[in-house]
Amino acid sequence: MTTHQSTPVSPVPASSGPMTPLPARLISVEKETHDTYTLTLEPPSAPGGELASRFRPGQFSMLYDYGVGELPISISGDPERPEQLVYTIRSVGPVTTSLVTRAPGDAIGVRGPFGTPWPMTEARGKSVLIVAGGIGLAPLRPAIYHILRHRGDYNRLVILYGARSPRDILFKKELSAWGLLPDTQSLITVDYGGVSWRGHVGVVTTLFKSIRAQPAETYALLCGPEVMMRFALRELQIRGLPKNQIFLSMERNMKCAAGFCGHCQLGPFFVCKDGPVFSCAAIEPWMDLYEA
Amino acid sequence: MRDKAWRLGPEHFGRLISVLAEQGYEVLGPQVDGPAVRWGPLTGPDELPQGIGAETSPGHYRLKQRSGPERFAWGPSPDSLKRWLHVPEECFVHAAQDNGAFHILPGEQPGAPPGGAAPPKFAFIGMRPCDLAALVRLDAVFLKGPYVEEHYSARRREAFLVVVNCTASLDTCFCASMECGPGARTGYDVALTEHTAEEPAAYLAEAGSARGVALIEAITAPRAEPGFIAECREACKQAAAVQRRRVDWRTAPAVMLRSFEHPRWEQTARRCLACGNCTLTCPTCFCVNTIEHTAIDGSTGGRSRVWDSCFTQNFTYIHGGSVRTSVKSRYRQWLGHKLAWWQQQFGTAGCTGCGRCIAWCPAGIDISEEFAALAGTAQGGTGA
Incomplete structure (x- = not known):
């Protein structure tokens, strides 16, 4: 591969705005299931790169x-390990397939973090119910890590967790632990x-019938296929969880994550900046509309 | 500054262009370009359209010769300032790869054209009030959110805006009901109003900024007489009075909420070609896609943003399929965003009433008619 010496380079400094990906070195690629991988990167070494790992669940x-x-890819790591x-x-399309087949040492561009976080502060003193489907467990894992690190703050x-089949179960060892x-x-x-499956x-x-927590003092955090969330939030309200x-x-689909x-x-929302985490009170009217 | 008003004759108009050019502005103005009025470099007033009007109706736009001296009677053209400030294609990441690593190359300064050293310093002479209102809307998207879009920002910051209040409305204009015209309210450096009762036409000039005052003082125009001012204002008022189309935009959020499954969407979808002409000519449609471009040997590459349209099927694609597959849902998204949800996002409607989407729709779909149908029927035929 040739070097880039022939590229015209103007003396003007490169942009460092929110649209510029910063190269981050890939440390490891760990296979989770037959199609899902966990990538661990070093924070970008460029100025401001350390901010990429200062995220909220x-x-x-x-x-x-x-x-x-x-x-857009959810951060699935521990927020207190920057x-x-x-x-x-x-791995479902060209970009995700290419990302998971990268080798340690390669560089991946990172922008962010973007979007709204889970309500970890509001949920203090309450019980927390995590409802995840498929890869939807990934953006919820930082919330679980946070609760476990601050166990006394939560009830x-x-x-x-729901998966398609036993071979699709993500973070299986952690779920058991x-x-x-x-x-x-x-x-x-x-x-x-x-x-060979002996579980549910x-x-x-x-699984909702097995929940041992008081609905009125429980915060529910949901992530998974939209159809799953639609039924889950209905069912949770029937069981007495308030919308808020x-x-x-x-x-x-996101191309910029910055609202541009x-x-x-989705209706009046930009999922990138008003979400991705929404309260049921705000998003519920839009969940039942087909092709909104 | 509004208490100051000047009268510009043809000689002042010429000086207005040359003084801005001397100040380092790239002066742009509307010109007849084949079958339409488009923006281009302006060196003198003779390049502006003269005695040119336009005739529009749903799916129809034709320039037509008029007998008077007017230079600004052609209404909104298919072109708008979006093409100059929120450009159709722009590379925003330049990168190079070496052994699995890549790095970001210094590119052009934000806002600068390819190979250019600095962002352009545009002076727009002859924008319509609806176009000015559209810029205010693009500003809200690119400058007022959690992030600033630096390329738009660099070009916008420098732009000198000379708006010309409309004294002629086209059939498709409904800016009066959208409160975006035919007179400009705010946001300009200089506002002109054409006085066509004399030949050649004279102009009422009002300044909206300190640099606007400085420009008019530099061209040494005389103060306008009260009678002249009154006649210009009346002509502008007349342009509002003749508009037949109107959109009661304040009701739009409520109307959209209750007419999401209105049968009208299905009927309109049978006419809509999902071609995206409305989004291209709309001066506030800002959506973009991002494309990758990589050298054939992979050594260098980059990312560009290109104008996109919510009418394309891929617009909402996520793994497993697109969210909005039907044309009905895509038309609903576009109209709903323009009239209703934009208000919740940015505090104004996303539509300025310029009527471009009506004239340039090959199927002649009329946003004002569509909205009236939704609002009317949803209220049991009483009208909104």
Whole structure:
């Protein structure tokens, strides 16, 4: 490969605005399931690069693969370990496939963090119910890490996770380990179990009957397929959770994450800056509208 | 500054252009370019349209010769300032790759054209009040949010704005109901109003900024007489009075909320070609896509933003498919955003009533008619 010496370079300094990806070195790629990988990066070494790992649970970055493209990816690591940037990516298209097949030492472009976080401060003193489907567990893991680091600040922790099949279960060891902690429930269900599966079968809402927490003093954090969240928030309200204690994370096409490209709009919201985390009170009217 | 008003004759108009050019501005103005009026470099007043009007209706735009001396009777042209300040294509990341690593190359200064040293310093002479209102709306998107879009910002910051109040409305104009025209309210450096009762036409000039005052003082124009001022204002008022179309935009958020599943969307979708002409000619449609461009050997590459349209199927694509697959949903998104949701996002409607989307829709779909149908039927036929 040739070097870039022939590239015209003007003496003017490069832009360092929110639209410029900063190169970050890939430390490791860990296989989670047959199609999902966790990438660990060093924060970018460029000036301001350290800000990329100062995130709040629920926020996302824009990850840029040179020559391929850029995508919004949730941060799945521990917010109190800013020395590394962790992303869990399901390989479903050209950019995600290229990202997960990168080798340690390669550079990946990072912008962000962007978006609204989970309501970790408001939920203090309350129980927290995590409802996740598929890759939706990734943006919720930082919230779980936060609660476990500040365990005294929260009451019960209930994690309900739904996956398509046993081989699609993400963070399986962690899910089991969390279930063994005091005041913590961690339940898994799958859509299709197969012959060797001895656990729950059914959509994630079928686990709701097992929740041991007081609805009125519980904050629910939801992330997963939209259809799952639509039914989950209905079911949670039936069980007595107030709308302003239910939060969910939305996904939309995003090109900029800064409110400039218009792609992520959902009614009056820009999912990139008004979300991705919304309270049920704000987003519920838009959840039932087809093709909104 | 509004208490100061001057009268500009043809000689002052010429000096207005040359003084701005001497101050280092790239002076741009409307010109007849084939079958339409478009913006281009302006060196003298003779390059402006003269005796040119325009005839528009849904799906129709034709320039037509008029008998008078007017230079600004052609209404909103298909072109708008969006093309100069929020350019159709712009590279914003220059990068190079070396052994799996990549780095960001210094590119042009924000806002500068490819290979250019500095962002352009535009002076726009002859923008319509609806175009000025559109700039205020683009400002809200690119300058007033959590982030500043630095390329737009660099060009916008320098721009000198000479607005010409409309004394002639086209059939498709509804700026009066959108409160964006036919007279400019705020945001300009100089506002002109054409006085066509004399030949050649004279202009009422009002300054909206300190540099606007300085410009008019530099061209040594005389003060305007009260009678002249009154006649100019009356002509502008007449342009508002003749507008037949109107949109009751303040009701739009409520109307959209209750007419999301209105049968009208389906009917309009059968006419809509999802071509995106409305979004291209709209002076406030800002959506962009990002494209990758990489040298054939992969050594250098970059990212560019290009104008995009919410009418394309890929606009909302996420893994598994697009959110808005039907044309109905895409038209609903566009109209809903222009009239209703923009208000919740930015505090004004996203539409300025310029009527470009009506004239340039090949199917002749009329946003004012569509909104009236939604508002009227949703209220049981009583009208909104």
